[in-house]
Amino acid sequence: MPGLIVICGATATGKSGLALDLAQRLGSPILSADSRQVYREFDIGTAKPTVADRLLVPHYLLDICDPRDNLTVADYQDRALKEIAEVQGLNQVPLLVGGTGLYLKAVVKGLKIPRVAPNPQLRSQLAALGQGQCYAMLQQVDPESTTRIHANDSVRTLRALEVFYVTGCPISQQQGENPPSYPILQIGLDCTEVQEGDRRILIRTQEMFDAGFVAEVESICEKYGTNLPLLHTLGYAEVKQYLAGEISREEAQELTALHTRQFAKRQRTWFRGDRTIEWFAVDQPDLLERVWHRVQGFLEQPKIASVSVTS
Incomplete structure (x- = not known):
């Protein structure tokens, strides 16, 4: 039975880049586990894979919702499990990639989630x-x-x-866990030094603003109004303040970086609570080869079906 490979970790640790390299070697698709990348038009601020990335490797669970909709964890779980089953049905091992811990836990642990919409x-x-x-x-x-x-x-x-x-x-x-029957390898990415993580976040934030993040937020505000719940999330809230004249562009960028560092700290705390995650330092030059070696070992387990891979 084909298994599942998870790439997780805090923001700006290089999950998407590593997953793209692994997916090309495996001939496998990538499934997003990001609670904001599921929404259309929220692209730059969520570091959504580029068009070029999607041409290299099929990506799923991106742009599946209108920004005015509310995708619950239960909804995501249903969609993710369906996509995983379809990929495994093609004798491929999907890569589940992202930093939304609850999304990943819903799939990996098989959380039993009451199907009750907010009232x-x-x-x-x-x-x-x-x-x-x-x-x-x-x-x-x-x-x-x-x-x-x-x-x-x-x-x-x-x-x-x-x-x-x-x-x-x-x-x-109505709660509990019912883990999938297929084997799962969880790869966690983290920086050896906190300073390296902070540096990566500063670079990521600068790239977002250089890529037209302000224009993206302005367009969303004009189309959906400034009270759209998603506009209260990381990065979008700070840029919305700038557009309202409450802070300067420089302050918006600085606050985005600050709040991202705080968010990354919470992500690390969440993921460190899962002892089944195997951690790799992102600031090591041979990261890809070390992870690839582990993936090959995972694929060679008796329960994993034969998968065509390239070196």
Whole structure:
């Protein structure tokens, strides 16, 4: 059975470049695991693969949603598992590449996610009761969840109550894991020194602004309005401030780099919690060959079907 290769890590660690090289050697497609690359028109600010990259290697799970839509983790999981199965059906090993930890965990761990869409009206009614009363209600209908949800965590409390009132079943009974049966190799990329990661982020940010990031944000604002939720995300929010005259272009760029460094730190913390990830230092000159050697070892396992590769 063909397996799955995951390339993960914090932003600006070179995941896309490494994946592109591996995909060409394997003759395999790349599946994105980025929560913003799924949306059309959000290109430069999400470091979406270029047209040239997509001509070299087929890419999937990019541009699959309108910016006004809301792709849930459950939606992504369904789409990703379907794409993986189709690629494996061609006797190929897909590469799942990205830095959205929850997307990757949903696939790799087989998270059981309640298929309940957000219900703004119900949430509003519950929120009006106050967190104290909502948490007390949750203790009555789903005491198991309250052992994992803090009494002050209003977001998770409302979600748990929402799932219960929509389905009639506690969210704790609808969660868990059901990992895929095929073998999975998880490759994590990180910098040996924090300073190297910061340097890469500064370069990435400069390249984004040089590539027309401001014009991209301006176009999106004009088309969808400045209240589009995606415009409140990393990079887009800072440029939107600049376009509104609240800060200078230089400040927008500096804040984008700062907030990206903070985000990368949170990503590293998330991924380090998964001990099944095999880590490689991106600032080593032989990175590609070291990862390629590991991939070949993975492909030679008895459970992996024969795959045509080129050196």
